[in-house]
Amino acid sequence: MNKQDHILTVEVFDQDGSTFTLREICERGECHAEFVIKLVDYGIIAPLEDSPEARQWQFDVAALNRLRKAQRLQRDLKMNLPGLAMSLELLDEVEEMRREVARLNHRIRQLMGE
Amino acid sequence: MDFKDYYAVLGVSESASSEEIKKAYRKLARKYHPDVSKEKDADTRFKDLGEAYEVLKDPEKRAEYDQLRKYGAKADGSFEPPPGWQSASGFGGGGYTEADARQFSDFFEEIFGGRRRGGFSGGSDSGGFRQNMKIRGEDVHARIALFLEEAFHGCDKQVSFTVHEADPHGRVIPRQKTLKVKIPAGMREGQHIRLKGQGAPGIGGGEPGDLFIEVEFAPHPHFTIEGRDVMVTVPVAPWEAALGATVTVPTVGSKVNVKVPKGSTSGRKLRLKGKGFPGKHPGDQIVVLQVAMPEKHSPEAEKLYAQLAEAEKNFNPRSRLHV
Secondary structure (H helix, E strand, C coil), rough: CCCCCCEEEEEECCCCCCEEEEEHHHHHCCCCCHHHHHHHHHCCCCEEEEECCCCCCCCHHHHHHHEEEEEHHHHHHCCCCHHHHHHHHHHHHHHHHHHHHHHHHHHHHHHHCC | CCCCCHHHCCCCCCCCCCCHHHHHHHHHHHHHHCCCCCCCCCHHHHHHHHHHHHHHCCHHHHHHHHHHHHHECCCCCCCCCCCCCCCCCCCCCCCCCCCCCCHHHHHHHHCCCCHHHHCCCCCCCCCCCCCCCCCCCCEEEEEECHHHHHHHHHHEEEEEEEEEECCCCCCCCEEEEEEEEEEECCCCCCEEEEEECCCCCCCCCCCCCCEEEEEEEECCCCCEECCEEEEEEEEEHHHHHHCCEEEEECCCCCEEEEEEEECCCCCCEEEEEECCCCCCCCCCCEEEEEEEECCCCCHHHHHHHHHHHHHCCCCCCCCHCCC
């Protein structure tokens, strides 16, 4: 709590084009490059621009977040890659729908003048 | 210290077979996994599940636990291990298989001596903690909910998050951290900001991790966001819609005058170019008109409506219903 009163200026990550290379994402995700390549092969995460050369891949922070999530699910629920790919897709869909429902409910309440 | 009823955590009876325990754990682990569940206490429940399963799946530990459960638990729910208690199935060398053992409770530790000896095992794929090795601290991913106005104009915001760091004994303990951060103007939902070096501290002189914060929007009473566009529903009187009018419309943090075209209907959309989210390609504000009626009409108004009914005799508002 020692820094509580100190106001920190932040860096907007996805705006200034900051990305991670394969090496950096492995370092941050504490995993081997093979694992990241597999996740890309299964479409679980994707580099910003598709290139056949893995060394040229660049990932955004959302990909890093997803990599961590994939690792946790794999570790905790003993999932294999196809299962992981499917669950993450379904979770995305659920999340998207939850947002849509919340937005529509909100719009309805506005239209009803509540 | 409170006694932890591992059977209750897994929702099984004391006489449950190891097969039943495994089944119950798997089912509940799927349900309460923090990456899957939306329940508020999913995090805690998942940790409890891992801990309960760690003990009950192992016949030796289960036997020890059963013994303690019988003799150690007091009537008031508190717990004291018998004097001189030492686990035979301790956690000395073995790693944890199913769960992130760094998070196990004091109760668990008191009985099985988990964290003290287990140290860094379990959890990450990178293997255990080795001395003389520089390890970069973990990145922390957090979320922050902003009101639209805050995102629009920028703001100072307090963020709280948990980092895992090692104490002098090499034990990993969670620590709550709070920072005040300056959110720049024009942040959109799903964007990330980074605070360099504010994640978990490094080990053996390794660099600290970073803190990444994902921006979310809190629901707004008037505005909704669609990408870069801001939508707002604006009520107009029937005569304003029919005859056209200039009405005042709120924008985020300000207001503008908008010309309602003659002959507008409910649901008509008016686009205010560049009045949406700011940025290199600013979004638009979309005004949705909604015809509103006064709650009461004066006798004069009623007379005028009667004239209107006569003049608009051919209008069937229910033509779409085929009646």
